[in-house]
Amino acid sequence: MYLVIISTLLALTGITVFAAFVDLGRFNIVVALLIATIKATLVVLIFMHAKYAPERTKLVIIAGVFWLALLLFMTLSDYASRVDYRGVRYPISQIISHSIEHRI
Amino acid sequence: MRTQTTGPVPQLPEKHYLNATYGIRSWLLTTDHKRIALLYLASVTFFFFIGGFFAMMIRLHLLTPNGYLLTPDQYNRMFTMHGVTMVFFFLIPSIPAILGNFLIPIMIGAKDLAFPKINLLSWYIYIIGGLFTLWSMINGGLDTGWTFYTPFSTLYSNSAVAPAVVGVFITGFSSILTGLNFLVTVHTMRAPGMTWFRLPLFVWAHYATSIVMILGTPVIAITLGLAAMERVFGLGFFNPAMGGDPILFQHLFWFYSHPAVYIMILPAMGVISELIPTFARKRLFGYHFVAAASLAIAVIGFVVWTHHMFLTGQSTYAAVAFSFLTFIVAIPSAIKTFNWTATLFGGSISFDTPMLYAFGFLGLFMIGGLTGLFLGALGVDINIHDTYFVVAHFHYIMVGGAVMGYLGGLHFWWPKITGRMYPEWLARIAAFILFIGFNFTFFPQFILGIMGMPRRYHTYPPEFQIYNVMSTAGASILAVGYLLPMVYLTWAAFYGKVAGDNPWPATGLEWTTQSPPLTENFEVTPVVTWEAYDFHNRPDLGLDVPSGKGSPGVVAPAHGDD
Amino acid sequence: MHRTGALFGQFKTLEQQKDTATLGMWIFLVTEVMFFGGIMLAYTINRHTYFHAFAMGSNTLSLGLGGFNTVVLLASSFTMAMAVWSSQTSRKKLITLFLSLTILLGFVFFVVKYVEYAQKFHHHLVPGKSFDIFYCVNNPTKCEDIDAADMAKEKEELEVAAKADPDLNAHAQLYYSAYFGMTGLHALHMVIGAGLLFWLLKESVAGKFNAEWNNPVDIVGLYWHFVDIVWIYLFPLLYLIDRHK
Numbered sequence: 001m002y003l004v005i006i007s008t009l010l011a012l013t014g015i016t017v018f019a020a021f022v023d024l025g026r027f028n029i030v031v032a033l034l035i036a037t038i039k040a041t042l043v044v045l046i047f048m049h050a051k052y053a054p055e056r057t058k059l060v061i062i063a064g065v066f067w068l069a070l071l072l073f074m075t076l077s078d079y080a081s082r083v084d085y086r087g088v089r090y091p092i093s094q095i096i097s098h099s100i101e102h103r104i
Numbered sequence: 105m106r107t108q109t110t111g112p113v114p115q116l117p118e119k120h121y122l123n124a125t126y127g128i129r130s131w132l133l134t135t136d137h138k139r140i141a142l143l144y145l146a147s148v149t150f151f152f153f154i155g156g157f158f159a160m161m162i163r164l165h166l167l168t169p170n171g172y173l174l175t176p177d178q179y180n181r182m183f184t185m186h187g188v189t190m191v192f193f194f195l196i197p198s199i200p201a202i203l204g205n206f207l208i209p210i211m212i213g214a215k216d217l218a219f220p221k222i223n224l225l226s227w228y229i230y231i232i233g234g235l236f237t238l239w240s241m242i243n244g245g246l247d248t249g250w251t252f253y254t255p256f257s258t259l260y261s262n263s264a265v266a267p268a269v270v271g272v273f274i275t276g277f278s279s280i281l282t283g284l285n286f287l288v289t290v291h292t293m294r295a296p297g298m299t300w301f302r303l304p305l306f307v308w309a310h311y312a313t314s315i316v317m318i319l320g321t322p323v324i325a326i327t328l329g330l331a332a333m334e335r336v337f338g339l340g341f342f343n344p345a346m347g348g349d350p351i352l353f354q355h356l357f358w359f360y361s362h363p364a365v366y367i368m369i370l371p372a373m374g375v376i377s378e379l380i381p382t383f384a385r386k387r388l389f390g391y392h393f394v395a396a397a398s399l400a401i402a403v404i405g406f407v408v409w410t411h412h413m414f415l416t417g418q419s420t421y422a423a424v425a426f427s428f429l430t431f432i433v434a435i436p437s438a439i440k441t442f443n444w445t446a447t448l449f450g451g452s453i454s455f456d457t458p459m460l461y462a463f464g465f466l467g468l469f470m471i472g473g474l475t476g477l478f479l480g481a482l483g484v485d486i487n488i489h490d491t492y493f494v495v496a497h498f499h500y501i502m503v504g505g506a507v508m509g510y511l512g513g514l515h516f517w518w519p520k521i522t523g524r525m526y527p528e529w530l531a532r533i534a535a536f537i538l539f540i541g542f543n544f545t546f547f548p549q550f551i552l553g554i555m556g557m558p559r560r561y562h563t564y565p566p567e568f569q570i571y572n573v574m575s576t577a578g579a580s581i582l583a584v585g586y587l588l589p590m591v592y593l594t595w596a597a598f599y600g601k602v603a604g605d606n607p608w609p610a611t612g613l614e615w616t617t618q619s620p621p622l623t624e625n626f627e628v629t630p631v632v633t634w635e636a637y638d639f640h641n642r643p644d645l646g647l648d649v650p651s652g653k654g655s656p657g658v659v660a661p662a663h664g665d666d
Numbered sequence: 667m668h669r670t671g672a673l674f675g676q677f678k679t680l681e682q683q684k685d686t687a688t689l690g691m692w693i694f695l696v697t698e699v700m701f702f703g704g705i706m707l708a709y710t711i712n713r714h715t716y717f718h719a720f721a722m723g724s725n726t727l728s729l730g731l732g733g734f735n736t737v738v739l740l741a742s743s744f745t746m747a748m749a750v751w752s753s754q755t756s757r758k759k760l761i762t763l764f765l766s767l768t769i770l771l772g773f774v775f776f777v778v779k780y781v782e783y784a785q786k787f788h789h790h791l792v793p794g795k796s797f798d799i800f801y802c803v804n805n806p807t808k809c810e811d812i813d814a815a816d817m818a819k820e821k822e823e824l825e826v827a828a829k830a831d832p833d834l835n836a837h838a839q840l841y842y843s844a845y846f847g848m849t850g851l852h853a854l855h856m857v858i859g860a861g862l863l864f865w866l867l868k869e870s871v872a873g874k875f876n877a878e879w880n881n882p883v884d885i886v887g888l889y890w891h892f893v894d895i896v897w898i899y900l901f902p903l904l905y906l907i908d909r910h911k
Contacts, residue, residue, distance in 0.1 A: 002744055002747050002748060002751070009740045013733070016901075017733055021910050022910060023910040024910075028906075028910070029907075032902035032903075033902065035902070036899050036902055039895075039898045040895045040898050040899070043895055043898070044891075046747075047743055047744075047747040048887070048888055053688075054685075057689065060689070060692045060693060061692065063696065064319075064696035064700070065699070067319045067406070067699075067700060067703075068699050068700065070406060070407065071703050071707060075355045075359070076707075076710065078419075078422045079711055082417065082418065214676065215675065216675070216676035217676070218690065219690060220676060280697050284693050284694060284697075287689075288686055288689050288693065291689060292685055293677075293682075293686070318693055318696060319696070319700055320700070322697045322699075322700035322703075322704070323703065323704045325704075326702070327704055330704070337794070338794035339847055341712070341840065341843055341844075346836045346840055346843075347716055347833065347836055349711065349712075352708060355707075356707065356708075629678075
């Protein structure tokens with residue numbers, strides 16, 4: 001079983017590198033993170049035995065990931081909604097400044 | 105009126121955790137959670153004195169508008185070190201590391217925490233972190249504010265920033281390990297029959313606190329780590345010259361530091377949840393709601409941090425969202441306050457010292473909490489941000505709330521910890537002095553804040569002097585209120601009247617053990633078949649409990665004869 | 667609290683002890699997630715704001731070395747999982763073998779990391795006073811380890827990036843702050859892990875682990891896998907920014 005997983009992990013690594021050389025524009029990072037997350041999930045479920053762990057362990061893992069998401073997304077929401085952050089226009093901020101300009 | 109349990113005068117038990125082994129090594133290398141709690145008591149009290157000294161310097165300097173006591177630079181160092189010491193070395197560890205460590209295993213019927221050696225390691229880490237911070241103080245101190253805002257702290261401050269930051273970083277691990285210990289202990293070490301909803305609310309409060317410690321403290325660790333690396337090695341995340349962003353520091357800092365205030369208040373709320381049923385001789389009203397509210401505070405407390413940053417150029421939309429969430433987080437605290445008050449209704453109330461502290465908590469926490477809502481309202485915050493209103497608000501919660509809870513708990517469990525009772529009348533007088541001193545110190549600060557006096561300023565316009573003088577006068581009374589318990593509690597530990605197993609009397613597993621407890625807490629592991637706070641079903645306590653409204657119709661099985 | 671055999675005094679059964687230790691390690695790993703999360707946040711914000719500088723920085727990293735290190739760490743996770751399995755099935759010799767392999771692979775990782783770091787120092791790519799992203803392009807003789815074709819490519823990329831971002835040199839320092847910060851923290855965790863593995867190796871040689879008592883192998887395994895997961899994320903985030911040019 002572990003051999004299957006390690007082979008999959010190595011294959012996915014190869015795919016990540018290959019995908020990096022394909023121009024997907026802003027989706028490059030999405031693809032890279034997606035593949036990384038699949039790899040991480042395999043490690044957590046199989047190598048770390050989370051699949052066979054009690055419910056409580058699964059709750060701990062989900063809580064950890066959720067809190068990380070909280071940290072990232074809520075902080076980014078502040079940056080994203082600042083109308084002019086260092087000359088970089090986040091997509092949400094452009095919607096906001098558009099609405100302000102056109103008084104929507 | 106408290107009914108005295110009649111019977112023979114109690115004697116100290118022959119063998120207990122204090123006399124089980126002798127010598128300094130048996131204390132410094134102990135893994136007994138009760139001894140570790142006392143180690144923490146000594147070190148936390150030490151840091152409280154240091155923080156108190158800095159507070160005294162601040163208040164003395166502010167007696168006059170153009171203070172003559174300190175230079176502006178020295179003043180900056182005073183308020184910074186007051187904040188750092190009090191927040192990281194007193195408020196965050198106090199109740200969890202002292203009362204939590206001592207009581208949680210006993211309250212759940214276990215012999216010790218899940219990881220006793222890690223518990224001891226926690227204390228050593230606390231000490232090492234404290235030493236680093238003391239080193240910073242000796243080397244001229246820190247002048248960045250306890251919030252370490254960049255780029256001042258990383259690039260421009262000429263004070264001993266690095267050792268202080270390292271000290272706080274290290275102490276954070278003490279917090280993390282304590283939280284980890286508590287979480288695992290409550291999950292895996294409960295005695296048979298001790299289901300989740302039979303746990304004392306003190307345990308629930310510490311469980312919620314531990315969740316916050318686990319999820320929040322690592323973030324301040326990395327934040328301070330990055331700040332230290334910037335100051336020492338030149339990494340650039342917070343350095344505008346490199347394109348870094350000081351606001352990022354604020355986000356990372358407050359992501360922890362807001363939940364940190366819940367680390368400081370939740371354990372105190374847990375203490376109050378024990379005191380009020382005991383001294384009203386009545387089950388806590390709405391046990392499930394209070395337990396759920398503790399968890400809700402812990403979770404919701406993580407999504408409100410940006411209310412410390414309303415004036416940093418946020419967009420209105422983000423600000424409104426966080427303001428809304430700030431109002432939401434007040435709800436579970438209010439639920440708890442309502443439940444405590446409802447517990448008092450129809451109860452048989454006595455005014456022993458711990459109860460005096462509980463009453464103090466109820467009133468002062470309410471004021472502190474409500475003024476927090478003022479600050480959470482965007483329009484109001486624009487005017488009172490960074491004024492003494494904020495200072496008064498958080499001192500009402502931290503001192504009026506957390507410290508009242510801490511002292512109330514210390515008094516309540518002192519007979520269990522030491523086997524001896526403190527002098528009741530002196531303690532009541534001290535509680536009153538503390539309450540009066542506290543209000544004289546901090547209520548004028550609300551007024552100062554509304555009038556516009558900024559915080560962290562070493563001078564102020566002359567028209568504010570009357571309130572500053574009032575505040576300093578109050579502080580000197582408050583100091584007496586603190587010193588008295590330190591003296592008489594220490595005295596009582598050696599010469600107080602022997603208390604017996606259950607002097608109050610109270611429900612709870614800790615009161616079924618001897619005072620002081622055995623090293624292994626229980627000779628036989630208890631099997632729990634009763635609910636928490638079951639005053640209505642304990643004829644053995646000798647209480648004259650009203651059996652009308654207030655007590656439930658269901659009669660739980662009697663216990664004590666298993 | 668004294669120990670009777672493998673059972674510590676505060677526990678009632680070995681199962682309770684194992685359950686407790688495992689839960690403890692998982693909760694500790696959650697704290698590590700939040701710890702790395704903070705620096706991930708810093709990375710995310712700065713990558714979005716200074717994309718060109720980050721892309722430039724990423725392209726100066728050796729994809730070959732980074733990819734090799736990823737393979738090494740994944741393999742070490744495999745050997746670690748095998749070590750845990752061996753301890754659960756009381757195969758004492760295999761425990762020692764797999765632990766040794768894991769340590770060896772970790773050591774290989776460090777060597778490669780050292781080579782990479784040394785290269786960065788040599789090329790003036792460490793944040794601080796002497797940082798200069800144009801150093802190698804302006805002084806090709808000082809950077810002999812970059813061959814002519816790569817040097818030309820780098821020069822071209824630098825010109826494009828500098829046009830898009832006039833303050834490239836300042837902002838590139840943020841990328842390298844992220845690089846050294848994240849890989850440095852990761853390496854520190856690996857050092858701690860290696861120390862734990864050495865201790866495990868010693869205990870396994872003494873024959874301490876079997877199907878009844880294998881807690882330490884299990885929980886160090888959890889820690890080691892976590893460190894691997896951090897690298898699984900670090901690799902694309904640091905090495906694979908905008909590589910398709």
